[in-house]
Amino acid sequence: xxxxxxxxxxxxxxxxxxENSGEVHGSAGASSVEGLLxxxxxxxxxxxxxxxxxxxxxxxxxxxxSVNVSTxxxxxxxxxxxxxxxxxxxxxSPYQEQHDGYLERYLRTNEKRxxxxxxxxxxxxxxxxxxxxxxxxxxxxxxxLFTGIIRDISDxxxxxxxxxxxxxMASIGTLAAGLGxxxxxxxxxxxxxxxxxxxxxxxxxxxxAERKHLEDIRKSVAYLQQLADGLHFLAMDPEKQxxxxxxxxxxxxxxxxxxxxSKAAPKHVKVSASIPAGLPExxxxxxxxxxxxxxxxxxxGDAIPPERTRxxxxxxxxxxxxxVQGTHATVRLSVADxxxxxxxxxxxxxxELFFTxxxxxxxxxxxxxxxxxxxxxxxxxxxxxxxxxxxxxxTMILPVASDARQRSTSxxxxxxxxxxxxxxxxxxxxxxxxxxxxxxxVEPADAEILIVSPGAERLAIAKRWRKGxxxxxxxxxxxxxxxxxxAWKALRPHMIDDESDVDRIRSVxxxxxxxxxxxxxxxxxx
Numbered sequence: 375x376x377x378x379x380x381x382x383x384x385x386x387x388x389x390x391x392x393e394n395s396g397e398v399h400g401s402a403g404a405s406s407v408e409g410l411l412x413x414x415x416x417x418x419x420x421x422x423x424x425x426x427x428x429x430x431x432x433x434x435x436x437x438x439x440s441v442n443v444s445t446x447x448x449x450x451x452x453x454x455x456x457x458x459x460x461x462x463x464x465x466x467s468p469y470q471e472q473h474d475g476y477l478e479r480y481l482r483t484n485e486k487r488x489x490x491x492x493x494x495x496x497x498x499x500x501x502x503x504x505x506x507x508x509x510x511x512x513x514x515x516x517x518x519l520f521t522g523i524i525r526d527i528s529d530x531x532x533x534x535x536x537x538x539x540x541x542x543m544a545s546i547g548t549l550a551a552g553l554g555x556x557x558x559x560x561x562x563x564x565x566x567x568x569x570x571x572x573x574x575x576x577x578x579x580x581x582x583a584e585r586k587h588l589e590d591i592r593k594s595v596a597y598l599q600q601l602a603d604g605l606h607f608l609a610m611d612p613e614k615q616x617x618x619x620x621x622x623x624x625x626x627x628x629x630x631x632x633x634x635x636s637k638a639a640p641k642h643v644k645v646s647a648s649i650p651a652g653l654p655e656x657x658x659x660x661x662x663x664x665x666x667x668x669x670x671x672x673x674x675g676d677a678i679p680p681e682r683t684r685x686x687x688x689x690x691x692x693x694x695x696x697x698v699q700g701t702h703a704t705v706r707l708s709v710a711d712x713x714x715x716x717x718x719x720x721x722x723x724x725x726e727l728f729f730t731x732x733x734x735x736x737x738x739x740x741x742x743x744x745x746x747x748x749x750x751x752x753x754x755x756x757x758x759x760x761x762x763x764x765x766x767x768x769t770m771i772l773p774v775a776s777d778a779r780q781r782s783t784s785x786x787x788x789x790x791x792x793x794x795x796x797x798x799x800x801x802x803x804x805x806x807x808x809x810x811x812x813x814x815x816v817e818p819a820d821a822e823i824l825i826v827s828p829g830a831e832r833l834a835i836a837k838r839w840r841k842g843x844x845x846x847x848x849x850x851x852x853x854x855x856x857x858x859x860x861a862w863k864a865l866r867p868h869m870i871d872d873e874s875d876v877d878r879i880r881s882v883x884x885x886x887x888x889x890x891x892x893x894x895x896x897x898x899x900x
Contacts, residue, residue, distance in 0.1 A: 423442070428448045428524040428525075429442045429444070431514065431519060431522075432519075432520050434477070434481060435460075436460045437460055438460070439457070439519070440457070441457065450499045450500035462474065465498055466496050469496060470498075493508075493509060495509050497526075506527050506531045507524050565595055565599070622658055622663055623653075625649055625650070625651045630660070634664075638672050639675040640676075640678070642678070643675050643689050643711075646691070648690070648691070650693070650694075653695055655775040657752045657773050658752040667707070667709065667770075671691070674711035677714050685712060703773070703845055705772050707770045708768065714762070715760045724758060745768070747881070748770075749772065750881050750882070751881075751885075753884075753888025753889040756769065786811065786891060787811045787812075787821040787822055787823070788813060788823035788886075789823070791824070792825065800879065805883060808887045810823070822843075823848075824846070826851065828850060830858070833861055836848060836867075846890070847885075847886035848865055849870065849883075850870070853869070
């Protein structure tokens, strides 16, 4: 180990030559050579210190002899945990089990598979995360010492996946739009002729037996029309919903989109729905709702193994209105299954972009992210309840649309009680842009939105503020301590875990403002 901390850490190589074995004699010559060697070593260390890539040297047994700082940063291990250990600790299965065999085969046959060639492989961090890397290996001393240069390409792979997914979704949208258009073109004359035949039947010009056949055909055509309407919703871009606005009557929507959504469940799953008439309209365009619920149904169906027979796989879609002081405030739209359920880790990461538990090629990790985006753009939230082996219920809690004139936007107030001055400045920017009044009081009596950092004093303030404000919007900026998590959870906050996630912050603030304006409009209407 080097006596002074630098970016390059190494054991003394067993193959190193004696520093005193040089051919230069005389004190002046030796001093000059030592100076040159010292400068060379400093340059080498400077190069290694500034290298973005991980640089690791191993011996013929795969034991790590040197690493640079980027190796520690990339893999999460300290230098003391790496030096003297087999490099296979940085590899996931099956590379980990196969590495020693690769090295032994090369030493025996001199057949190069990676050395001098390079390839894309998988790395494994200390926390177990597996990520993509480019690996280039070269021999420093033939058969004795090898150097590997490792580049983290996970960001590049993520960008490539996003492009592929965008192309795939664009293709699906184009296909759905084309199918829906063609189906409508075919169905229009069919429906016109059926109406003419039904009129003839009602006039007694068609026998009763034939009239029954006509009724069966009419039902089939009506079903095809519902599928065509569902394809129309599927083809529309959910990104446009924020600018277009729109409200949806759930009963009408389910009549149109229900058949298409139900068909998304696997054949071994029994689908039922309870979308009662008389529900208040919700502040979500029909096409955004269709795509969100379709994703929930697909996920629910995938969570029920096809080989399972007991209990029978079931999936239920339901909606109910939630009232406050006799006035409808929100609608809960749920998709419940009796499948495998989620672990705590999966629940925590469920809405992350590109996080998926499905095998590669069968899932993209975009479905639940879309569900959350559609819901939050409407001013709502998503609730997850799951138990391993029992099933999962995903609920979109959506604000009710109101035709009443809303209060002046300046009457929506917010209080910020944050520890981070930079974060407070960013939040003020978003709130002012949304024309929200920043209330200066430490005790936020008149604020519909409260944004706080966790802490005992802030918890007491939040408890007093929450009383009588069941549907006001509390934002917890940061993760509370383990001892206070239950108390904060009881206040139903919307948590921002990553304080550097600007998109998440913007989304939460937009949802808060939309919900508060919705609630204020409803209270005046009442």
